[in-house]
Amino acid sequence: MLHFEKKGIRILGIAESYRGREQSLVCGIVMRRDRIIDGCTFSHATVGGMDATDAVLAIWNRLARDDIQAIMLGGTVISWFNVINIMQLHQQTGLPVISVTYEDSPGLEDDISHHFPGDEERLAAYLSLGKRKTCQLSTGETVYLRAEGISLADAVHACNIFTAQGKIPEPVRVARIIARGLLPEDPDRAD
Template structure:
């Protein structure tokens, strides 16, 4: 995949939520490369549900931005343990998916946390489908579907223009935190 400086990317992150909330806000910031914000998308998913892949796919497929080229996620879960199925999202949208995290996943902690939600085996299978965890630039980690790991690493590097976090994800985090808390949460 040839990376143009203004490749249109949507970066997706969830807002803060309380344990008593039924749903959580999802924000998608649309960027041209790591420099210009072009638009914003939003939807809601169920806290600890299994609808994230459906809702995010519908949000992207139904938007007016038909020239999106890449989906970036802030990890593979939103709204607690609502796991995003990377291969399914890639297939439904036709776009490569890169899930970026600040820390390497702690699989022992994840297994312990799974005891608090329903449909444990379903969630476990979706997480396995996300594939290998790669070390990215700027001490971030990523999983990828629909594009090779090297190209995904280049995308992360080229879009990390103001921070070690890619700009589409950084801005989605700021917006989502601001809407749910009144101000951005510290990273």
């Protein structure tokens, strides 16, 4: 449960980046309510795989912190249709999970069926997420949320606390910037 009255709320923001690689870089940022970064670590997810949930759990385990009060994801489908199971994340961490996306869409069922014909496991994983809820932030921007272990109203409140401007909450925005910045432009170049 998030304690909104506390100044020390910490959110684990998760985002990823890939550029034609077999593995994406998944970044986890711990951010305090005052938007100070209080931790950072990484894992990898297979592009087109089914290990995104494990990648997020690896970040959680690597951080080994008991002061994080929620996980905020930059989407539940990353690394080219690699589905994050938010119910499993909530159950294994005991934390509320909020997934934030920014574009309206009819869903990914047709795309999954097209790119992964016959992959019933992937399609079922996606469908188990349920529909996204359209929400307006205090910035006036519209976002699309999925939440597990937290009410939709509290998920919106958490997004409002951590969104300085626009529609991308800072923990997710910073995690995405770092993940993108650490990948070399040339996928064949090793750093």
